[in-house]
Amino acid sequence: MRPTKTYTLTRDEVVDLVRFKSLEKGHDPAEIFRNFAAGDWRHFSQMLEAYGLCAMLPKDDPVFSE
Amino acid sequence: MTPFSASSWSSTVASLRKASDGRLAGGREAAAHFERYVNLLFRLTVAHRDSAIRLLRPAASSSVWGLTGGHDMRGGSAIRLTGGRYLRLIALLDLDLRAGRNLRFQALTWQYQHAIDDDSWVFRADYSRSRIATASPPRGHLHVDGTPRQPGVLRPKQPLGRVHFPCRQPTLEAAVVLLADEFGVPTNAPHEVWRAAVAEHEARSARLFDL
Numbered sequence: 207m208r209p210t211k212t213y214t215l216t217r218d219e220v221v222d223l224v225r226f227k228s229l230e231k232g233h234d235p236a237e238i239f240r241n242f243a244a245g246d247w248r249h250f251s252q253m254l255e256a257y258g259l260c261a262m263l264p265k266d267d268p269v270f271s272e
Numbered sequence: 273m274t275p276f277s278a279s280s281w282s283s284t285v286a287s288l289r290k291a292s293d294g295r296l297a298g299g300r301e302a303a304a305h306f307e308r309y310v311n312l313l314f315r316l317t318v319a320h321r322d323s324a325i326r327l328l329r330p331a332a333s334s335s336v337w338g339l340t341g342g343h344d345m346r347g348g349s350a351i352r353l354t355g356g357r358y359l360r361l362i363a364l365l366d367l368d369l370r371a372g373r374n375l376r377f378q379a380l381t382w383q384y385q386h387a388i389d390d391d392s393w394v395f396r397a398d399y400s401r402s403r404i405a406t407a408s409p410p411r412g413h414l415h416v417d418g419t420p421r422q423p424g425v426l427r428p429k430q431p432l433g434r435v436h437f438p439c440r441q442p443t444l445e446a447a448v449v450l451l452a453d454e455f456g457v458p459t460n461a462p463h464e465v466w467r468a469a470v471a472e473h474e475a476r477s478a479r480l481f482d483l
Contacts, residue, residue, distance in 0.1 A: 207315035210307045211343045212327045220330060226346055251362075251381040251398055255349055258338040258364035261378065262330035 220259050221269050227256040236272060243270040281316065281461045285469050288312040292473045295375055295480075302375035303327065303337040303365060310339060310444060313473075317448045317466045318359070318457045320352040325361070336378075339363040348389040355457040358385050359447065360393075365480075377401065377480050382447045384455070393417055393433075395450075397442035399481065409436035411482065441481040445474035 215223070228235040231252055241248055242260035250257075263269065291312060294305025307327045314323070326345065328338040341351035341361040350358035360383040367373045380399040386392035399412040413436035420432055448470060451457040459466050 207311055207319040207321065208324045208343070210311050210325050210327055212304075212307070212329070213345055214329055214331050216331050223345065245402060247379070247400065247402075250379075250400065251383065251396060254362045254364065254379055254381050255338065255340055258362065258379065259328070261364060261366070262328075262333070262336050262338070264332075 215259075215262065217263065217267070220262050224256045224259045227259070228253070231256075239270050239272070278462050278465045281465045284312055284316055284461070285465065288316065288469055288473070292476060296476060298367065298372050298374040300335075300367075302367065302373075303329070303339075306337075306365065306375060307339060309473075313444060313448065313469075314351060316461045316469060317459045318353050318355070318451050319460070320354050323352040325351065335367045335369070337365045339365065350385065350388050352388070353451065353457050354460065355455075357457070358388050359383065359451070360385055360396075361444075375480060380442065382442065382444065384447075384451065394455075397439055397447065399442050401482075410438040410440070412439045412442050413437055414439040414442065441478050443474055443477045443481075445470045445477055 224238060225235040228238045233249070233253065238253060238256050239260060242257050247253070247257050288309065291305045291309035295302050295309050307325070310325060323341070324343040325339060325341055326343055330336060340349035340363070341359065342348055349362050350360045353359055360381070362381050363377060364379040365375055366378050368376050377399060378401050381396065383396035384394045386394070394417055396415045397412070398415070401411065415433055415435065416437070417433040420426065426432060426435070452459050
C-alpha cells in the first residue's frame with residue numbers, strides 16, 4: 207500500500223470534479239446536483255463519490271439551483 | 273514489504289493502534305488519523321503493495337472529507353487486492369458538531385469486484401446515514417450478485433443483486449475478514465497478527481456509524 211495522497215480542493219475544482227464524475231458515469235451533472243440538494247441520492251453506490259463532493263459545497267451554492 | 277514473522281509487523285500494529293485512537297478522538301485531525309488507519313489496515317491485510325487511497329477535502333472547510341481507493345482524482349476508486357481482484361471503496365465522513373466533533377460516516381460503499389472498473393462485482397455493502405429517498409432500504413445493507421437456485425423467490429423483474437440484505441454497520445474490518453476468510457484473498461501479515469488487530473479495532477469502528 208502506497209502512502210495516501212491528500213487533495214485540497216477549491217469550490218471550482220469540486221464543481222468541475224462532480225461534473226466529470228457525472229458525465230463519466232453517463233449522468234447529467236445538473237441532475238446529480240439537483241438530486242443531492244433534494245436528498246435524493248439515487249444511483250447511490252455508483253455516484254457516491256460525486257455526492258460526497260457535493261457535500262463539500264455550501265448548501266446555498268448556486269450550482270444546486272442552476 | 274513482505275515480512276514473514278509476527279514480530280516484523282509490530283510497528284505497523286502499533287501505528288494502527290495510534291491511528292485508531294486518533295480517528296476516534298475527534299476534531300480536525302480525526303480525518304488524517306482515519307486515512308492513516310485505513311491505509312495501515314489494508315497494508316496489514318489484503319492490499320496489493322501498489323494499491324493506494326486518496327483523501328479529498330474542501331479548501332473552504334475542514335469538516336467534510338471523502339476517502340476513496342486510488343491516487344488519481346479523475347480515476348476510479350478501486351483498491352487493488354493481493355489476490356488480483358479489487359475492492360471499490362468510497363467513504364464520506366464529517367464531524368458531528370453536536371457530539372464532541374466526533375468523526376462519523378455520512379455514507380460508505382465497498383464493493384468486491386473482478387476487474388478494476390466495470391460491473392463485474394461480487395458483493396457490495398452500502399451505508400447511508402440519511403435514507404436514500406427513492407426507496408427505504410436499511411441504512412446499512414449488503415448486495416450479492418448471483419442467481420437463486422429456487423425459482424420464484426424474488427419479486428418480478430428484481431434480480432438478486434438489487435435485494436437489500438440488512439447489515440447494520442458495514443465496517444471496513446468486516447470487509448477485510450470477509451475477503452480473507454470467506455473469499456480466500458491472501459493477507460500480507462500472518463493470520464494471528466491481522467486477526468488480533470481487526471478484533472481489537474472493529475468494535476471501536478462501530479462508533480463511526482449510527483450515533
